[in-house]
Amino acid sequence: MAVKKKKPTGEAKSKKKSRSKFLPLGKYFLILLVLASQVVLAYQIVDHNYGNVYQLVDGLFAPTPGSYTMEELVVNPAGSNGQRFLVVQVNLELRDEKHAELIEKNIQKVKHGMIEVLSSRTVYQLNTFEEREILRSELAEVTNNAIGVHSVRNLYYIRYVMQ
Numbered sequence: 001m002a003v004k005k006k007k008p009t010g011e012a013k014s015k016k017k018s019r020s021k022f023l024p025l026g027k028y029f030l031i032l033l034v035l036a037s038q039v040v041l042a043y044q045i046v047d048h049n050y051g052n053v054y055q056l057v058d059g060l061f062a063p064t065p066g067s068y069t070m071e072e073l074v075v076n077p078a079g080s081n082g083q084r085f086l087v088v089q090v091n092l093e094l095r096d097e098k099h100a101e102l103i104e105k106n107i108q109k110v111k112h113g114m115i116e117v118l119s120s121r122t123v124y125q126l127n128t129f130e131e132r133e134i135l136r137s138e139l140a141e142v143t144n145n146a147i148g149v150h151s152v153r154n155l156y157y158i159r160y161v162m163q
Contacts, residue, residue, distance in 0.1 A: 065153070066097025068104075072159060073111065075118045077126055084123055088114075089159035092143060092152050099151035106146050113142035126162055 046053070072089045076082050094100060103110060117138050118126075125131040140152040 064097050066094040066100050068092045068094060068100045069158065070107075070110070070114075073114055073118065075115055077118075077123045077162075078120055079122050085163055086118060086126055087159060087161040087163075088118060088157065090114075090139065091156045091158050092140070093154040093156070094151045095153055096151065099147065099149060102147040102149060102151070103143065109146035110143050113146055114139055117142055123162065132157070132160070 069091045070089065072087055075086050075088070077084055077086055092103070094103075117135070121131065121135065126135075136155045136157070140155045143152050143155075144150050
């Protein structure tokens with residue numbers, strides 16, 4: 001024999017309806033409570049560490065950027081047997097004008113590094129635009145390594161003559 005289940009009475013139906021209305025409201029309340037606590041926590045963290053964060057961000061950008069123009073470098077490209085030469089003069093855009101003094105103190109290291117990089121390239125590599133762009137970043141890296149500070153923001157060719 002099959003047992004029939006009783007249908008809920010009107011009182012039981014009203015209890016289910018009142019619970020189902022409470023559950024979504026409770027979810028919204030919990031979400032609002034979590035968001036409000038995150039806002040309060042974020043405010044406390046920022047308020048407590050504001051000075052440190054400000055110094056860190058302010059230290060990333062120098063208030064007075066500088067520049068340094070190097071004298072011409074003359075190199076023989078690799079594989080040219082002294083028949084071709086390259087004349088390069090660059091201007092360095094620095095993060096801080098005080099770093100120009102570092103470059104001046106270490107100018108021999110900077111020149112030596114740049115001459116090594118330039119003379120390791122072939123004539124073909126020195127004539128293509130893509131290689132010159134790669135060369136710019138390598139020359140900036142050589143300068144930063146020579147002075148011991150990440151100072152060069154950009155490197156511009158003032159003179160770039162291949163003969």
